[in-house]
Amino acid sequence: AQTVTQSQPEMSVQEAETVTLSCTYDTSENNYYLFWYKQPPSRQMILVIRQEAYKQQNATENRFSVNFQKAAKSFSLKISDSQLGDTAMYFCASSGGSQGNLIFGKGTKLSVKP
Amino acid sequence: NAGVTQTPKFHILKIGQSMTLQCTQDMNHNYMYWYRQDPGMGLKLIYYSVGAGITDKGEVPNGYNVSRSTTEDFPLRLELAAPSQTSVYFCASSYPPLGRSGSPDTQYFGPGTRLTVL
Numbered sequence: 119a120q121t122v123t124q125s126q127p128e129m130s131v132q133e134a135e136t137v138t139l140s141c142t143y144d145t146s147e148n149n150y151y152l153f154w155y156k157q158p159p160s161r162q163m164i165l166v167i168r169q170e171a172y173k174q175q176n177a178t179e180n181r182f183s184v185n186f187q188k189a190a191k192s193f194s195l196k197i198s199d200s201q202l203g204d205t206a207m208y209f210c211a212s213s214g215g216s217q218g219n220l221i222f223g224k225g226t227k228l229s230v231k232p
Numbered sequence: 233n234a235g236v237t238q239t240p241k242f243h244i245l246k247i248g249q250s251m252t253l254q255c256t257q258d259m260n261h262n263y264m265y266w267y268r269q270d271p272g273m274g275l276k277l278i279y280y281s282v283g284a285g286i287t288d289k290g291e292v293p294n295g296y297n298v299s300r301s302t303t304e305d306f307p308l309r310l311e312l313a314a315p316s317q318t319s320v321y322f323c324a325s326s327y328p329p330l331g332r333s334g335s336p337d338t339q340y341f342g343p344g345t346r347l348t349v350l
Binding site for chain 2: 161168225
């Protein structure tokens, strides 16, 4: 079975600092996508960044970047210049569920402190 | 373009009652999903649909039913509600998954429905 593991239930960072959230996954698919979703207190699931497994180049979106290590099945999210609005739950997810669904980790609660 | 919309946002249900959670998307996506999110957990798939008239079970389908009469709508029905169905419910839609059309697997989520069964 495909799994996604986030080993950090909670993290905190000072405003303007950099933080890295960890994620490991296990899949039997040859081609797949990996995602980080942000869930603020409003509960809305917001796509932060997406990585295509066949691309070696790490994806970046403004202050958000990933470190994708395919052989190690690792997909960490780096947030630079953290802002108070980054406070949220962050979920790592992989594609390739047997029904076309995403497989989610349990999430990391990030608090950005002023 | 509203994306994926869900109603209601909140609801309290009594044990044994039934209700329908509504989900509508305006992106002409064929694939639609219902997930539930329990406290401290990620999302788990309840049911999914690959197009109008076609639905199938996900990981946790017991106590739920779905229908898909149009591309836009994918309602989730709870029959004989139980406290174990207290959760936050998310509807999502996407293009066909990777490998079946070449489109990315990005799923677009609705705002969720917080359901409490007492």
